[in-house]
Amino acid sequence: MRRAIEARDAATILRLIRERVHEDPAGCWIWRRVSPQGYPAVSRDPSVPVHRLVVWATRMGCKSELSALPPVHHTCARTACVNPDHLVPVSSAFNSLEALARKAALSRIEALTRALEQAAPDHPVLKEWPEIELLPLGQLIQERRRRPASMSSALLQRKQREAEHARHRFAQVAEANKLLEQGLTRREVAQRLAIGVATLDAWRRKVAEASRAPEDAVVSDAA
Ligand SMILES: [Zn+2]
Structure with missing residues (x-):
């Protein structure tokens, strides 16, 4: 991978990445190794986020400097995803705004989920996230809900x-x-x-x- 990056070989970079991902039901290409911030990272070099490499290779043909790439936004909201169709370069302002809006929406859904747990613990909505568009969101919330040490x-x-x-x-x-x-x-x-x-x-x-x-x-x- 390092050699392909140094050679600015877009095709090889994308092939190596495609070989190492696990595709989930929502079509996300999940990269298993993530940085402490939750972003997909190349082994031994967490300073090279894989989702940025993907955008660099697919949209820029590895032409500009990797470091000059604008922030890359996940349209699927899964930071470990490296599917080029789920990644768009955006302005810093948009990226911050989008992250804030998503955080607010997640907090709201989490609060509503907890309220429903109190009011109707057996409600089927608590067990299922049937819409494919909601799957990544459901996984996110379930990951958050798994964290508290105390029993729900x-x-x-x-x-x-x-x-x-x-x-x-x-x-x-x-x-x-x-x-x-x-x-x-x-x-x-x-x-x-x-x-x-x-x-x-x-x-x-x-x-x-x-x-x-x-x-x-x-x-x-x-x-
Ligand atoms: Zn995705």
Whole structure:
């Protein structure tokens, strides 16, 4: 790559870049190695951003100096993308303005997402980003949402609901066992609890396994 850059060999530069990218469903050419600022970087030389190399090779034919290239804007908003169709040279002012507008829009969407998590944690919109145009944005927001160390409130609520279900099931199994001891058949007990016999069996098995596990652990420790 370094030799191709020094020789200003646009065709070789583009071929080498094309060979090293992973194309995602949105058509972005994702360059895996990124600088601390999130821009695609050539190995051993993070001062040469690959997206700028692409514009230099495709639009300038490597004619001007690489350093003289104006700021390069990602129309797909993915800084790791090096697809020439997603890159346009722009004025510094436009680039700053666009970055500000995008940041504001992302913050707004993030706030709305969190509000929806509170109001309707199971809303399908929270799980899917169906529009292909929104895919890069969805990935961006999901990346941002993955960062907080604390558990999200929606996840916490889901865990609490699961724990509640488990407690309820445990109480029902205890009730079922009592009825079985009194001589009722499994079918009668299942009818009493308004569940199927298979479900009753599965619940009893799970509760039995859960209450047996710690004892087994103690026994194997002692042995
Ligand atoms: Zn892209």
